[in-house]
Amino acid sequence: MRVMATTLADTLSDTVPDTLPVPHIAIIGGGFSGAALAWHLTRREGEGDGADAGGPPARRVTVFEPRPTLGAGVAYGTADPHHRINVTATRMSLDTDNPGDFMDWIVRTDAVAGDDAACRPDGTCFPARAVFGRYVAARIAPLLASGQVTHHRASVVAAYRRDDNRWVITTSDGAEMVADIVVIATSHPPPRPPGPLRALSLRPGAHPVLVANPWNAGALDDIAPTDRVLVVGTGLSMADAIATLEARGHRGPVVAISRRGQRSRSHATREVDAFGAFTTPPARTARDVLRRVRATLRDNAPQPWQAVVDRLREQAPDIWAALPLPERRRLIRHLRPFWDTHRFRLAPPTEDIVRGRERAGLLTFMAARLTHARVEDETFRVTLRHGNGHAREAAFDAIITTTGPAHGDIIAAQPFLAGLAARGMVEMDPTGLGLHVDALGRACVGTHPEATLFVAGPLARGRFGELMGLPEVSRQVARLATVLRALVAQGAHRDSAARHGSDRHSANHTITDRANTDRVDTDRADTDHANTDHDSAPARAPQPEPASPEPAHPEAEHLEAAHREPAHRDGLHEDISHGDIARPDIPQHEQVTS
Structure with a gap:
């Protein structure tokens, strides 16, 4: 693949509106992604970033968010103190230049006082997620107070581009605003209950209880202390639900199911430094990625697999960018459940609760699917089908859906996105993960980017790969802020050149100077399309398939389960699960530790 680095000026020069005197940037969504973008856009106002010190602002920034505060969103807006961040606080920061900013704020404000479970003896801290929400709100508060950022407390219901290329935004309170640049920073839609449950007629507040969206405040309030509970999903949201039930004094039996029975894993029992090399040379197939991971685990068996x-997480954007579209899809189809459970680990206090319930016989994990459901005598009667085809019927008083965001509903669930899609301005990413964007974060339909419509945060993950974790989101919005500042500066210099008779080259030279430390690989904007043709890759002589020795690391053996998929799944069984490297699964009920 040809790789050519270019400046933002080269990329943006033909797409900038002719005049942006004091441009208005509208950010739709004020959770972490939107708030972080606003912070990065305005934090250096007056430091020569498009405005003279003490002069007028270089840009107006409005964040559209119905919640009362910015920065919390779904993840950090929970009031439940048992919902914790799942990485140590030292890796959570709004400021990409200061990774320890959140931890410093915790110490300075005594933010975890009274929460004895928040910090471990080794100094790592896993505070309640609401604490991080308060930290972000505290960081953005001065910008709101100064007027550099405006919080419009409403949802966006429609957005369209006028003939003059400016945007009109309509909000749920009936207001209309005009903006020069729009950034979509909304979150994923809530989980979707399994099909058999969606067809049931249920009475709110009565038994049986269906919790379709566990992210809502008080979602579990109708579950009685002795209710038999089925949790659909076995990841982090499941663990949050278990922690909430435990805190409410629930002592009834809980069964948690998922198709493979995979569960979120543990953190290492000690601090470890990341190691491994997965990008030199770039892997071109999902199978090659997995082979390298397994080899690294096998060759470093004494080391914790978390390292x-x-x-792998650090290098994920480069790994993802090098894969052709068909291989990205294979990676998602076959390896995503394993990635999610190893990458998104349980906070130790939450894990203690989950394991305690297991030891008490109150929590059981099962590899199964819910295939049928009916209501009988205020009880769910459901059929659970296992991977071996065996089915069993069970009775539950409540069912909680914790399957994660309904990725397929991203556009349909938000009217303004549905409207943009109808106008041909946004579409789903070809991988099915989020919206289709280019390397600069511009919304795309096919190969055509929208010059002033951008996507921030997890909805851009189809382009960048790993964008569900906060550290990755922080970096992505920081890069996007650089792009937007360059776009604004380009427009401002064009306007100045027009007024003073300067030539186009002068404006481009200025933006090049301004952005020369933020180079962009513009060819990456076309990888989805160029790489779908395998002939576009350099030809390589066939290599013999090496025999794979017995994996020495326990997690290497567990990851091999990723190879085994039913052969009828579009022929990928041959690609990803050669019999010579398939090993027996570790029993799903075992928790692998380092």
């Missing part, structure tokens, strides 16, 4: 996964 390998952490390095």
Whole structure:
């Protein structure tokens, strides 16, 4: 693949509106992604970033968010003190230049006082997620007070571009605003209950209880202390639900199911440094990615597997960018459940609760699917089908859906996105993960980017790969802020050149100077399309398939389960699950530790 680095000026020069005197940037969504973008856009106002010190602002920034505060969103807006961040606080920061900013704020404000479970003896801290929400709100508060950022407390219901290329935004309170640049920073839609449950007629507040969206405040309030509970999903949201039930004094039996029975894993029992090399040379197939991970685990068996996964996480954007679209899809189809459970680990206090319930016989994990459901005598009667085809019927008083965001509903669930899609301005990413964007974060339909419509945060993950974790989101919005500042500066210099008779080259030279430390690989904007043709890759002589030795690391053996998919799944069984490297699964009920 040809790689050519270019400046933002080269990329943006033909897409900038002719005049942006004091441009208005509208950010739709004020959770972490939107708030972080606003912070990065305005934090250096008056430091020569498009405005003279003490002069007028270089840009107006409005964040559209119905919640009372910015920065919390779904993840950090929970009031439940048992919902914790799942990485140590030292890796959570709004400021990409200061990774320890959140931890410093915790110490300075005594933010975890009274929460004895928040910090471990080794100094790592896993505070309640609401604490992080308060930290972000505290960081953005001065910008709101100064007027550099405006919080419009309403939802966006429609957005369209006028003939003059400016945007009109309509909000749920009936207001209309005009903006020059729009950034979509909304979150994923809530989980979707399994099909058999959606067809049931249920009475709110009565038994049986269906919790379709566990992210809502008080979602579990109708579950009685002795209710038999089925949790659909076995990841972090499941663990949050278990922690909430435990805190409410629930003592009834709970069964948690998922198709493979995979569960979120543990953190290492000690601090570890990430290691491994997965990008030199770039892997071109999902199978090659997995082979490298397994080899690294096998060759470093004494080391905690978490260190390998952490390095994989660091290099994930480059790994993702090098894969052709068909291989990205294979990676999602076959390896995503394993990635999610190893990458998104349980906070130790939450894990203690989950394990305690297991030891008490109150929590059981099962690899199964819910295939049928009916209501009988205020009880759910459901059929659970296991991977071996065996089915069993069970009775539950409540069902909680914790399957994660309904990725397929991203556009349909938000009217303004549905409207943009109808106008041909946004579409789903070809991988099915979020919206289609280019390397600069501009919304795309096919190969055509929208010059002033951008996407921030997890909805851009189809382009950048790993964008569900906060550290990755922080970096992505920081890069996007650089792009937007360059776009604004380009427009401002064009306007100045027009007024003073300067030539186009002068404006481009200025933006090049301004952005020369933020180079962009513009070819990456076309990888989805160029790489779908395998002939576009350099030809390589066929290599013999090496015999794979017995994996020495326990997690390497567990990751091999990723190879085994039913052969009828579009022929990928041959690609990803050669019999010579398939090993027996570790029993799903075992928790692998380092």
